[in-house]
Amino acid sequence: MFYLILGLILWIAAHLFKRVAPDLRARMGNAGKGVAALGILAGLVLMVIGYRQADFINVWYPPSWTVHINNLMMLGAVFLYGMSATKGRLRGAMRHPQLTAVKVWAVAHLLVNGDLASLILFGGLLLWAVLEVVVINKSETWNRPKPGEAKRDIILVVITIVLFLVMTAIHNWLGVWPFPG
The missing domain is CATH 1.10.287 (Helix Hairpins)
Incomplete structure (x- = not known):
């Protein structure tokens, strides 16, 4: 550890x-x-x-149905992360899309991992993302960007799905199949 x-x-x-x-x-x-x-x-x-x-030190046993919530949250996290780079209508919808994505990602992983190492890793990164937002908000003002074209948001959805599938393949390659059988 x-x-x-x-x-x-x-x-x-x-x-x-x-x-x-x-x-x-x-x-x-x-x-x-x-x-x-x-x-x-x-x-x-x-x-x-x-x-x-x-070492695997179990702290709690996540219910099997949390895998479905995790997968849905992960799809949302990938979308949120991509919002930071979009030039579409959603461009200025959120001040911290990347950090919000990290928070969603961390909570999603805390739902399906009940071991101590996971609680430290995902909980620690969740706390960091929350702290980072607070520090940024106190030190900087935000000028909301003007929204762009809606077709760029459609591109974002396509890229989100492709990246989600790539991440699924990487998890599978690492020996963790994220979908229940």
Whole structure:
């Protein structure tokens, strides 16, 4: 669990660096971007290693029907994440679509994983996303972008479905089939 927790700490610290220590970050210039990127990457690698190495310690038994809710929430999370890059009508519908997607993703995974490592990983990333939204909202004003063309939202739906299928294939490749049999 050490690597998992260290990875979470690095991930959170690197993401919050710009807002928690803005003067230091500004003095570092482009090197600060590199430090943050390295911290995020190292955090991600450590979280994956730590999660895969963690002993299975069951905390609760999720009901089998939560898999269906998870899959629906994951489809929504992929859509929300894509909203940040869309130029369609939905462009300005939400201030933090990527962080909202992370929150939906984390809750979806907490619904179907009752072991301690999952609670630490997904719960930790959920707490980070909530904290990140609070910090951003306190430090920046938001100018809602003007909506674009509706056809771009249709493209977003198609891309969402394709990415969801790719993610399903990756989960299957990793030995986790996300659909009940």
